[in-house]
Amino acid sequence: MATVESNPSTERDAALRTVAAEFSQRIAAERAKSRIIRLGPFLVMIFLVIVMSILVPGFFSFINLVSVLQQVATPLVLSMGLTFVLLLGSIDLSLEGVMGFTGSIVALLVLNTKNSLDLGVLGILAAVAAGTLFGLVSGLFHTRLKIPSFMVTFGMGSAITGFGILSYRGIPASIKDPMFAQVASGTFLGIPLLTWFALVVFFIALAIERYTAFGRHVYAIGENESVARAGGINVDRIKVTVFAWSAFCASIAGVFGAIKLNIGEVIISSGFLFSTITAVVVGGTSLVGGSGGVVQSLVGVVIVTIIQDSMILLGVNAYVQPAVQGMIVVAAVALTVARGRKLIFK
Amino acid sequence: MEEVLFRARNIGKEYPGTVALSGVDLEVRAGEVVGLVGENGAGKSTLLRIISCVEQPTTGSMEMRGQPFRGRNLLEANQLGVGMVFQEQSLMKNLSVAQNIYLGRERGFRRLGFINWGRMNAAGSRALSAIGLKDISPARKVLELDFATRQMVEIAKVLNIVGDRKGGCLILLDEPTSVLNDAEIRRLFEEIKEITRQGSSIVFVSHRLSEVIEISDRIYVFKDGRQTALVDKANADENLLYEKMVGRSTSGEYFKVNRQTEPADQVILEVRGLGVKGYFRDVSFRVRRGEVLGICGVVGSGKEEVCAVLCGDDRPDTGQFFLDGTECRFSSPADALKAGILSVPKERREEGVIGTLSVAENISLSSLGAVSRRRLISGRALVGRAKDWIRTLNIKTSGPRESVETLSGGNAQKVVFARVISGENKVVILNHPTRGVDVGAKEEIYQLIREMTEKGIGVVLLGDTLEETISVSSRLVVMKDGLVMAEMDAPRLAKPSQLDIVRYMM
Numbered sequence: 024m025a026t027v028e029s030n031p032s033t034e035r036d037a038a039l040r041t042v043a044a045e046f047s048q049r050i051a052a053e054r055a056k057s058r059i060i061r062l063g064p065f066l067v068m069i070f071l072v073i074v075m076s077i078l079v080p081g082f083f084s085f086i087n088l089v090s091v092l093q094q095v096a097t098p099l100v101l102s103m104g105l106t107f108v109l110l111l112g113s114i115d116l117s118l119e120g121v122m123g124f125t126g127s128i129v130a131l132l133v134l135n136t137k138n139s140l141d142l143g144v145l146g147i148l149a150a151v152a153a154g155t156l157f158g159l160v161s162g163l164f165h166t167r168l169k170i171p172s173f174m175v176t177f178g179m180g181s182a183i184t185g186f187g188i189l190s191y192r193g194i195p196a197s198i199k200d201p202m203f204a205q206v207a208s209g210t211f212l213g214i215p216l217l218t219w220f221a222l223v224v225f226f227i228a229l230a231i232e233r234y235t236a237f238g239r240h241v242y243a244i245g246e247n248e249s250v251a252r253a254g255g256i257n258v259d260r261i262k263v264t265v266f267a268w269s270a271f272c273a274s275i276a277g278v279f280g281a282i283k284l285n286i287g288e289v290i291i292s293s294g295f296l297f298s299t300i301t302a303v304v305v306g307g308t309s310l311v312g313g314s315g316g317v318v319q320s321l322v323g324v325v326i327v328t329i330i331q332d333s334m335i336l337l338g339v340n341a342y343v344q345p346a347v348q349g350m351i352v353v354a355a356v357a358l359t360v361a362r363g364r365k366l367i368f369k
Numbered sequence: 370m371e372e373v374l375f376r377a378r379n380i381g382k383e384y385p386g387t388v389a390l391s392g393v394d395l396e397v398r399a400g401e402v403v404g405l406v407g408e409n410g411a412g413k414s415t416l417l418r419i420i421s422c423v424e425q426p427t428t429g430s431m432e433m434r435g436q437p438f439r440g441r442n443l444l445e446a447n448q449l450g451v452g453m454v455f456q457e458q459s460l461m462k463n464l465s466v467a468q469n470i471y472l473g474r475e476r477g478f479r480r481l482g483f484i485n486w487g488r489m490n491a492a493g494s495r496a497l498s499a500i501g502l503k504d505i506s507p508a509r510k511v512l513e514l515d516f517a518t519r520q521m522v523e524i525a526k527v528l529n530i531v532g533d534r535k536g537g538c539l540i541l542l543d544e545p546t547s548v549l550n551d552a553e554i555r556r557l558f559e560e561i562k563e564i565t566r567q568g569s570s571i572v573f574v575s576h577r578l579s580e581v582i583e584i585s586d587r588i589y590v591f592k593d594g595r596q597t598a599l600v601d602k603a604n605a606d607e608n609l610l611y612e613k614m615v616g617r618s619t620s621g622e623y624f625k626v627n628r629q630t631e632p633a634d635q636v637i638l639e640v641r642g643l644g645v646k647g648y649f650r651d652v653s654f655r656v657r658r659g660e661v662l663g664i665c666g667v668v669g670s671g672k673e674e675v676c677a678v679l680c681g682d683d684r685p686d687t688g689q690f691f692l693d694g695t696e697c698r699f700s701s702p703a704d705a706l707k708a709g710i711l712s713v714p715k716e717r718r719e720e721g722v723i724g725t726l727s728v729a730e731n732i733s734l735s736s737l738g739a740v741s742r743r744r745l746i747s748g749r750a751l752v753g754r755a756k757d758w759i760r761t762l763n764i765k766t767s768g769p770r771e772s773v774e775t776l777s778g779g780n781a782q783k784v785v786f787a788r789v790i791s792g793e794n795k796v797v798i799l800n801h802p803t804r805g806v807d808v809g810a811k812e813e814i815y816q817l818i819r820e821m822t823e824k825g826i827g828v829v830l831l832g833d834t835l836e837e838t839i840s841v842s843s844r845l846v847v848m849k850d851g852l853v854m855a856e857m858d859a860p861r862l863a864k865p866s867q868l869d870i871v872r873y874m875m
Contacts, residue, residue, distance in 0.1 A: 044550070046647035047515055054512055155554035232484040239468050243461045250459040254442050255473040313463050 104272030112312025120180030125277030130287020158270020162263030233244030245312025404585030517553035554623035603654030624840035631662035663842030680712035681705030724774035731756030779810025
């Protein structure tokens with residue numbers, strides 16, 4: 024019997040050390056990549072500001088700064104909700120539906136042209152609560168009936184839009200409440216009030232992400248759901264809460280929309296779903312869950328807004344703009360996604 | 370040292386069709402390290418899963434600190450003082466060390482809904498230094514730690530969860546050393562000694578016998594789901610353990626050894642210096658026409674990864690391999706198939722058959738050209754061909770139109786084999802072809818392997834058991850920790866013994 028020993032013991036030990044060393048190299052590479060994804064978007068933002076300031080006439084001006092800050096408000100609020108959903112590894116396609124719905128009914132609850140209600144702040148709270156409730160329902164459908172989040176929220180979004188249109192029976196209400204007009208035009212330190220409100224939402228989201236067990240659990244679920252479950256985390260409850268939070272943010276954005284346009288109509292939300300997803304992904308929150316965060320999303324929102332703003336200043340055809348956005352989101356995902364060689368994508 | 374911390378009596382575990390464990394007794398004394406050794410499939414992992422309450426035993430009872438021990442899940446086991454460090458690490462890479470240690474147990478650090486990270490980090494620091502890990506910052510993200518440190522953190526976490534309530538606790542370590550280097554293994558062993566000094570006990574599972582002998586006070590040996598020996602540290606040497614692990618062998622007739630073909634001289638597949646970073650390196654061997662080359666090795670030895678490269682599922686970082694003298698560069702299994710290498714994957718239900726398609730469609734899946742007329746599939750040819758194979762291989766099905774989903778494991782495997790043999794392949798890679806298959810169907814599969822070699826096909830086999838690999842193969846390659854340790858012939862009349870092989874595997 025011909026037995027060949029390929030590796031004498033000492034040589035084997037030496038070789039084994041390199042197999043273990045190669046393994047640690049892999050981990051180092053993984054670490055380096057996560058650092059790039061963390062810092063990359065921030066550098067892109069700085070780069071864009073510099074380039075646009077040089078290339079785009081009128082970009083580097085106080086008026087444009089205020090304009091950008093104003094444009095940031097609504098997508099920032101929306102992205103604060105969506106970030107948590109993406110961190111779970113899920114998606115929320117009902118943002119536009121919820122936003123449009125809340126914007127529609129808030130107009131009916133405050134002083135308006137269609138009915139005699141005049142609930143003021145209470146009306147706003149009621150509208151936001153109603154919108155949030157839809158998120159709760161989506162979350163329950165998702166976890167209890169085990170329907171994929173994209174399908175549940177896709178369907179819910181459509182249904183909610185329908186409820187929104189039904190609420191004003193085709194003819195939207197105009198808002199007559201003076202408070203709305205004041206907020207719409209109001210500024211504090213030269214910055215629009217809505218932007219301040221959006222920043223408040225941002226800091227609330229940041230506090231939830233960084234300083235609560237809930238925030239950490241969202242990350243844990245996104246990283247490895249089964250281990251999180253085995254570790255005693257109530258995964259379903261966290262998921263439902265995240266969808267409710269996302270709908271809450273979308274509802275706030277709906278109120279913003281009503282304030283800005285002075286009218287309660289579902290189309291106030293049109294286009295925001297796509298730009299919000301773009302912003303969150305460009306910021307560096309992974310579509311497969313577990314990495315990213317609200318600070319990244321803030322950066323992402325600023326990047327997307329700067330690009331939109333610059334295209335407007337440059338007079339880029341309005342129909343070309345969504346195409347540019349579409350390419351940006353695909354490129355961002357292509358750059359950041361972890362490509363396991365054997366992973367199957369559907 | 371005499372006080373018994375944990376005791377299991379007559380533990381048995383049956384899965385549909387197989388017995389994973391039977392009549393196992395285990396005793397762990399306070400402050401000792403108990404080693405478990407055995408081949409893959411000997412039942413070590415099943416026993417660990419039962420002790421940690423991840424699975425429930427079919428028979429038997431357990432005791433912890435003299436009280437009956439029974440938990441419905443890992444959490445309940447933890448509360449009763451038993452914790453497990455899994456082979457694949459279960460830390461959340463995107464969270465900090467302290468957050469990982471207290472994941473799901475943040476209540477104590479919460480005030481008005483917000484967590485006091487300062488306090489959690491301080492507590493994390495204490496948890497780490499309790500087992501002598503003073504140089505790990507609890508605020509660092511796990512992603513930033515090297516693999517060995519992650520392992521230590523995981524142990525600290527489990528120890529902290531299980532707590533040091535009166536009388537110490539029991540920590541199960543499943544292959545903790547498999548990806549550690551020498552220095553890191555030293556550190557781990559220091560850790561283990563520190564833990565046992567404090568009165569807790571460890572169950573240590575590793576395929577490296579020298580390590581088990583070094584660290585354990587007593588060693589239980591497993592073979593085919595049974596305990597074959599209990600050896601004290603004083604009496605333990607590797608040869609004794611090898612012998613207890615392999616046991617006697619069954620007859621060659623079962624494996625159709627008499628039909629083993631004498632391989633031709635013509636080399637059909639040649640592998641030269643193949644390597645994938647971090648998994649295996651410098652792997653070289655040749656497969657001749659009509660030869661069965663068996664690759665032996667434990668899980669993690671790199672044999673699965675070698676096959677993944679050969680069948681186009683993965684790309685090598687170094688080295689080359691040649692089919693019929695032509696160098697192969699595959700970017701997908703489809704390329705490999707085109708070249709003539711087909712693999713029968715281990716995860717049959719997921720990778721081997723398409724459950725929702727019919728038996729006939731599955732059989733012709735890799736060679737639809739043969740049943741097509743002008744690029745359109747001919748239903749009649751498809752079914753006709755399937756009928757032939759159903760008859761030849763004795764596949765138990767209601768007909769060629771039945772979906773594979775509803776077939777038994779053995780019959781589904783035969784469908785896979787029909788697909789393999791019916792195609793024009795030069796090399797077939799069989800990854801655990803008899804896993805989850807009943808005894809009768811196994812014999813038929815051995816017969817099929819013999820038929821393939823008679824046709825001149827070269828076979829690379831990863832057997833389900835060592836005995837199977839030795840008996841079916843005409844040449845053997847033994848791998849350990851990503852390296853080829855030995856290569857030997859296994860002719861019909863002079864098969865190497867399992868002992869010969871295990872020596873190189875462990």
